[in-house]
Amino acid sequence: MKPNKHSIDFGKEEQYLNSDKFVDQIICGDCYQVLKEMPDNFIDLVITSPPYFQQREYGGGGLGNEDNIDDYINNLATIFQQCVRVIKKTGTIVFNLGDKYLDGNLLLVPYRFAVEVQKRNPVKLINELTWIKINPTPKQNPKKLIPSTEPFFIFSKTDNYYFNKDAFLEYHDKCLNNGRKKVGNEIGKKYFELIDRSILSDEEKALARKELNETIVDVHQGKIESFRMKIRGLHALPYGGQAGGRLSQIKNKGFTIIKIYGNSMRKDIIESNVETIKGNIHPAVYPEFIVQELLKLLTKEDDIVLDPFLGSGTTAAVAQRLRRKYLGIEIHPEFVEHAKNRIRQNINNHTLDIFI
Ligand SMILES: C[S@@+](CC[C@H](N)C(=O)[O-])C[C@H]1O[C@@H](n2cnc3c(N)ncnc32)[C@H](O)[C@@H]1O
Structure with missing residues (x-):
């Protein structure tokens, strides 16, 4: 990887892990370093939303503010490679990425990433689930339409991946059938x-x-x-x-x-609001509803769900509610604390399932 001032210091050794306890944990650290310590083939689902290219500074260093798009894709692809290693043969990897305009030109960041990781890894892109944002950010540009979709790429390691199609958006079906004329x-x-x-x-x-x-x-x-x-x-x-x-x-x-x-019909689209969770200190939270539906589609109870860019803890909180095991990695200590609090609140509230 070409070093630059924003590159991750992949050489730095940290003492995050002292044992084989990778389950129901939130680890503070650089996900590449932590992933490297993990065994092969033990995660059922990796689901994550990494920092978007040159979108914001989270304050914890890490990925996202590389000088150019190639360095960003390279850093992200290196982490993806570790994700492929740690998932089971029946496992899947979901990456949600946003795009970026540079000098008025749309870079197609998510697609560059998807093409690159397919070149480097023996994975298959089994679906591009399109998130339709009901309340997109109304960016003021008189000569552009408002971007209001984002992809969730679903990759599998083999053809024998777990896929419970009937469970995806099942709740909508129940509503529809109840309200059927x-x-x-x-x-x-x-x-x-x-x-x-x-x-x-x-x-x-x-x-x-x-x-x-x-x-x-x-x-x-x-x-x-x-x-x-x-x-x-x-x-x-x-x-x-x-x-x-x-x-x-x-x-x-x-x-x-x-x-x-x-x-x-199970279509490759999902509608959801952009999250605005009260009391959340994180600026870029992804929707609990989408995570919930993907967990139902791609995992069973007791499966292990990993999010290497955990942020405010959305993945862990949803996994816990759906009785999956979670493992989260986040570089910013303040977000780690926030995520741990969300998990504690979950336990106190006993709020299981289902929100739309
Ligand atoms: C888009 S946010 C994830 C938000 C999360 N999906 C949520 O709902 O809260 C990306 C997160 O990745 C973290 N991050 C950036 N580089 C990292 C790295 N190398 N290792 C671990 N976390 C990193 C940032 O601090 C940020 O919180």
Whole structure:
């Protein structure tokens, strides 16, 4: 790594760790140094939001204020490499990064990072989850739109990573299903009429009625939100793109049913406010809600969750509430104290799950 006045002193040896106790701990130190002391393959999830490039001075030294973008990416990639080493084969790594304008030009920092770490490590980028900020900072630039998204990159070490898709945004689904408008008895009626009027053979009509009935049951049970049906001779034939399957269904059996899964589809976007936690001394806290949903997606109870840039302790606090084990590293002693307090408050309040 090219040294400069803001480089991390990776040569400095510190006495952070004196034993194998890496679980449910918050360690004050430089994460690279601490990570180097850790064994291989024992963490289930690394989730973190490192300091963004030239965004702010946290007062503890460390990463983020390198003179140029290449040094920043290099420093961060070196830490990422240690994260890859410490996670289990079933583990995943989530990095949340923000972008940066330099002389009016967007640097695409997160993507430079994602490309670099893929070159250096045998990891796969399995998803880019886009955080849509409901209340982005209204930066005053008359000739630019307001940046209001940030990526959470999800990397895996092998193809055998833990991934509980149903648990992701499950709470939203419950709200949606509770608030669902009642499905009336008329649903599908127009399609039964169209089948009767169609040029389909009696056999094809019978099959169309049977599958239509089954699809209506799926709607009543909340498995799908709604559906569309296309019948030979009545509807235009699909073309292009993914039409192949549907086109052959219409030709071969006389109809096709397109199921609409609505919001219960697990999409790679998540909406959340930019956090403003009362009493928090940290200037750049990431949303508890997003951390919660990613922990549910990527870990089980008792799994170990590591955040090498712990800041105010968001990751540890959420992990604890969801009954995961946590390990946090933070270079600034004041933030370490704050994070430890959050954990103590958690224990006192017994606040488990779920906040949106
Ligand atoms: C963007 S903040 C993380 C905020 C955190 N996600 C939260 O919700 O509070 C990045 C943190 O990394 C810390 N930091 C910077 N360089 C570090 C290093 N080399 N090792 C450990 N922590 C570091 C900074 O002090 C800062 O608190």
